[in-house]
Amino acid sequence: MGDEFEERNVRIGVTNGKITAIEEISRVPDVWIFPGFFNAHTHLGDTVAMDIDAPGSIGDLVAPPDGLKHRMLRAASPQTCVDAMNASIRTMAQTGTFGFADFREGGINGVRYLQEANRECSLDSAIFGRDGGEAAGDGLGVSSTRHYGEELTHIVETARANGKKIAIHAGEKDSRDVDTALSLDPDVLIHCTHATPAQITNIADAGIPVAICPRSNWKLGVASSRQNPPVHAMIDAGVELMLGTDNVMFVQPDIAAEMAFCHYVYGIDSQKILKMAVAGAHITGRDYSIVEGNDARFIRYNTARSNAQFSKNMVTTIINRFNPRDCEGSLLMCDLK
């Protein structure tokens, strides 16, 4: 229940998609109810290049503007692009994710393809376009301030004047593009894998949430210890962290897998990890916590179907052992074909 995942024995009433009642019950139910996940950073478009074998580092493959990923995106037909993103959206929905924030390449058309791909499942979404795509989406997604010159300030100001949110990749390879990103006062920063202590303080003071993508960082070779991203320092400083899975090209957009990775590699407290897996909904202005009046975005998890019934710590079991097979009802807000 609530922001801190307090465990209570309750029955939850839902009317017209909203939580309208939370009633205490005396027995201990078999079904756990907890908030759905939000994937705070994806590149769904590169589903078209999933697990491709290619020479060179993965970093080179995803580097804009001419890395293999970008060449494949340009070569893919619009229908292939829509179908691929739709398939990844289904995969997310099937693994407990109710919403996502995506960096969409390909300008206005790229954003429209993703809107089309999400029409059927209708997950909550924040689409950050670029190269003009910000006009059709929810915001502007900046690959890194190092990829732009002075024109970036004007691009950001124009997007903001049009009511768009600003999201910026920063600190992924080193700390050198973090200060310039901060100077643009973004709504969310992505990665901060190499943010310095001083930058972390500034991020916390500015109240800017950070979407971290640890599996992507390890796969890309920009992290090799629990010091990067500096999750514990960011948590201690009061930075709001959110979990994302980054490029579908080489990381499955499965937040449960990201949660387990965070627990094993970084040793983050279970409650904090679950909070990170849910907090991304704030990017869309939603709140997935189980509180009367909020949208019903929760998962019903039947522990009687698995060894979860022997758990002595509900939240630790959720973040380490979540299995969609044990979810009751459809996780999809659309019907599976």
Ligand SMILES: [Zn+2]
């Ligand atoms: Zn990214």
